[in-house]
Each structure stands twice: as C-alpha cells, then as structure tokens.
Amino acid sequence: MVQVGLLLSDSPRSVPPEQQFQDVLRIVGEAEQAGFSHIAIGQHFLYGDLRWLQPVPLLARLAAHVGPDTKLVTQIMIGPLYHPVVLAEEIATLDIVTEGRLIFGVGLGYKSDEFDHLGIPFRERASRLDEMLELMPRLWSEDVVTHHGRHWTLNEVQPHIRPVQKPNPPIWVGAHAMPGVRRAGRFADAYAVPPETPVDEVLRRYRVVRDLFAERGKEFGCQPLRRNVMVADSREAAVAEYARVAKGRYITYAQRGLDLYDPEKLENEFADAVSGHVVLGTPDDVVEQLLDTVTALPVSPLLVRPQWPTMNADETVAVLRRMGRDVLPEVLAQPVRTGLSASGEPG
Template sequence: MKFGIMASHQYPHADDLGKHLSDLFGTVETAAELGYDSVWTINHFGSNLATPQPISMMASLIPRTGEMTLGTGILLLPLFHPVHVAEEFATLDHLSGGRVVLGVGAGYRENEFAAFGVDPDSRFRRLDESLRLIRELWTGEVVNHDGEFYPLHDATIGITPLTPGGPPIWVGAGGKKAVRRAARLGDAWYAPGNSPSKRFLPEHVAVYDEALVEFGKDSGAVERPVGVELYCAPTNEQAVEEALPHARTEYSTYAEYPALRWQRDRFDELVVNTLMLGSPEYLIERISALRDQGFNHVIFRPGWLGMPADKVRASLRLFAAEVFPAFR
C-alpha cells in the first residue's frame, strides 16, 4: 500500500500567500522524510480561494520531495491545449528524473468554462481527444490529426519525455460513464473517496474492472489510487476536535459552487461515511476496507483551511509511525 498527500494549496484571498506556501513546502519536506510515496497539486481557475497553479507548484516541489512521485490531482484538461500539456509534462518528467504523473479530469465549475470560452458540454470530448493527442505527441513522432477541437498538421513537441511513452496518466472520474472512460484512456482511475454513499466505491470499482477487461487491460496490473480526507491523532475524539472545524470551513467554501452545494446539505453524512478523522487503530480499520476493495494507493488531504502547520505535521508523523507498518 502506498500513501500520498494532497499539497492542498488553497487559501483565503486575504491571507499571506508567501507564509502559507512556506508552511506547505515544509510539510511536503516532512512527508518526504517520513517516507510518504507521493504528493499531488490542485488546479482551479478564478477560484473563491487563492489557488497557485499546479504545474508551477510541481516544479517548485521537485527539489523538496526526494523520491516521491509528483502529480496533478487533478489538471482540468479541457481548459488546456494538449500540445501545451505534452510539452510541460515532458519537461517536468526530465526535471524530476521520471517521477511525475499526469492526473486529469473534465472539470465541473461553470465559471471556469465560461472564463475560457469552453462549452462545458464539450468537456468529455475534449478530454478524450486531448489524451489521445498527448500520448501521440509523447512518442516524438510527427502527428497529423484532423480533430474536432485540436487539429494538428506535421506537429511535434520540442522535448520528448524521459519516461518511455511518457508519464503515467491517471483519470479522475465520478460517474459510471466517466469511470469507463478512465479505463479506456488512462493508466489508472483516480477514484474519489468523498461520496457520502457507502455504495459508491464498490459499485464503481465493479464498473472499472469490467471496463478494463473490455478494453484488453490487465486489471491486476493497474495502480489503484483513491483520494480521501484523513487526519490522525492519538484518539478519535482528539482527531475530530482538531480537524472537524477546519474541514467544515473548507467544505462550506466548496459548497459555494452550484455543483457542490450538496456537500453543505449532506456534510453530516460526509463526516460519518467519508472523513477519516481518528486514531491510528481507527484509520487502520478504514484503510483496510479500502485495501479489501482493491485500492493500493491512498492519497489524502492532511489538513484543511486554517489548520496550523504543526497540527498537520503531527498527524503525518503519527500516521507514518503507527499506520504505515500495518500496510508495508
């Protein structure tokens, strides 16, 4: 079992961004020293939180992460041109010594599509076409493509990836059609573990496994990442006391977007079924359930809006000391 963290670089606009980034870099360095396997950056545009952009953040994190994998969790691919993404991630692949993952998704915030003049109804077709083009461009061969959105003629990129064939591509997806798309186009499905429904993950894992077989992929060989919300303290009560107010604040902020209003209305369900706030023993039990469903890479947000960096790092240390050994 691998364990990774979200860099979670989202902050109130009025705050000191430099101070937050300094704290974040220190937290990531702590995670690297503790043996965490990966770190993931966030992508949003025109956000109600100050959100530094993910490609720049990944470049900043490369020298701070040791041997950790770095990825986007996730990049809003329909808002980027595939040539741009192919070049940027080929560059990051070299800068990191082959440690990057291109994590992508279709997006959901209406204001982001409006800002770029992109019809949101086209986002899945754009995602599909972009991923196919990126893989072609990463070969270094000349690409001719008469596509709906990104026609290319005699196109090549200036730098091919260090990793043969290019970095792995993970596709974030929530709906069953999107999960099938992840099986067809991606090297992994980046599963969202924040549904209030206990049925969500097992039902969608079944869809993914069936689609892998349909598309001729080895279901036993793919990486199985899942994103969760997690905080570790000596007791369940202490974890809830320290983390829940900050998680509630962050989820209330997300709920300002129409597509996520349900998170405010159903926050109590999220607390019970999704948020992993507890002791090492409790977290071992919850993560064992994810392992039993086939997941082998747990990626979690280690803190929420306003949480002090020392609390975040204490959680990471306790988790590494007492939970890692149960899975490694």
C-alpha cells in the first residue's frame, strides 16, 4: 500500500529554539497518529530570518521519540558542503542510532551564499556531489579505501563506522534539473521528485532513472514524490489559506536563487503561479488529486508538506488531524504501482 511521509518545516527565528523543538516533537507525534510513516527534514545553513534545526542531530533525537516502524529521512542534505568522510561517518552513525530506519536524501543545493560562507566553490557542486556519491558507499562497505579524485584523495584509509543497513541506507537524490535526475539514476536508490514537477514530467524523468538503473542492473521500483497540500472547507478557502501561509516563502525562494518562480507573478497571481504543484481544496478534492497521482505513477512514499513557517504548532496539528481523518485513509488504502512498463508507462 502507498505510504505517506511528513516534511517538517523551518521556523521563524522569533520562535525560541527550545519551543521549536517541542513543537517538532508534538507535530511528529500527531503525524504518526494521523498515519504518516516517514518523517523528513531538509537543511540550510546561515538562513537569516528562519531557523532549520540540523537534520542529523534532530533525527537522532527523533529516533527515540517515534515508533519502531517510522522511517527517518534527510530530505535533503546539501552534499557538496561536506567532506565525504565527514558525511559518511555522520550518516553511518545516524543509521546506527535510528536502528536501521534512516533514508539518506541528498542534493546539490541552490543557494550560492551558503557555498560562499563555507568556502566551497558553487560551480564545483555537481562534480563534488558526483564524487562523494561514488566514494561514500565504499567508505560504508570496504575495509581499506584508496581514492584519487578531482576533489579528494584518500590513501589506504580504514573506515571504522559502518551503517546497520547493508550495504548502506537507501540513498535518495533530489533534483529539479535533468542532470540531477541522471545523477539519481547513476548513483542513487531513488529519485526524490520535488513538488514543482507536473505528473507528465515526473513520468518522463522516471523513464530516465529507470534506464540508468537498468545499466547498473538495478530494479526500478516505487519512488518518493513530494507535494504541498492544503485542506479547507472549500477550494476558495484553501487557495486563500495557502496564499496566507506560503506566499511569502515562495517569493523568498525566488529571491534566494530558486529560479522556478517569477517573483512578480507570485506577488500578483499567486494561485495561478503555484497551481501546477499544490494539492488543495476540500478533503474530497485533495483525495482525488492525490489518488490521481499515486494511481498514475509508481509512488511511495508520497511526501507531503502541510506546514509553513507562518503556521504555529496548533495550526499544523489541526491540519494533520484533518488529513488523518479525511484524507489519508483512502490514500493509505491504495495499492502501489510497482514500476514502469517497457514502453515507459506506469506498470
């Protein structure tokens, strides 16, 4: 059956960090009660007016808070900002602490200032991520590793931390652009689809990933796909509420380098600008749209974001409870599609 995951949000810095953490614990507990089986969190550094709790220590703490079947997901970590040895040991340790419930989601990053602050050339981020995705599985599985690459050199090093999951935790590569899709096909276990990608484009990208998996002798199965969700008593109310809680963040994304949006259109025609990837409306509307997606594509888990920084914990809990009551039962009862046919259509 289709599984559903929750994407945790960042919070305004005006919220004390200890309150943010307590809110996370409350939200995660409500999500599990509602039927969410995956808890995911992204990453940013030196983010200004908002605060991201860093995923590795937060997920380590959540491992003791959630049930034994709940998966914990880094969705996504900015891989090129790390040395691969540091990241490999962090992820291996996190897999141990989560008792094998970790999924490692990683991507390029898009904010050039983060790279500037950490002294990493922004133009090198693709080659760095490719090299680390080649190297990290070796650090997780080989007794002695020698590596001479473009960015890093290791001579007969002896890795000392291996993950619980063998040979390593599932690797999801997230990407907006086609080179990142091909990177997922070459190195990852799954391609994590961002919410802005329409269904027909998702299918095109899945074909690319499937073919590259086949070159590695890897089976193409269900893939994680992200969607933003807003449920209300009417479609008009859902549109208005989504604009209230999310419009400012979309404009900020556009201003900070995510070139998928036109700031002017977001400001003046918000509903139209985001209509292609937001699932919103009444519970029946949302169920219909989500079922259309999971019946058309081999998707699981479906990762949804019901929370934005402008929402307090009470508002988020109310959305989660409504989704648990009115939306998730039908989605969770839906059998998953298992792959693509030889022609590239859902199998």
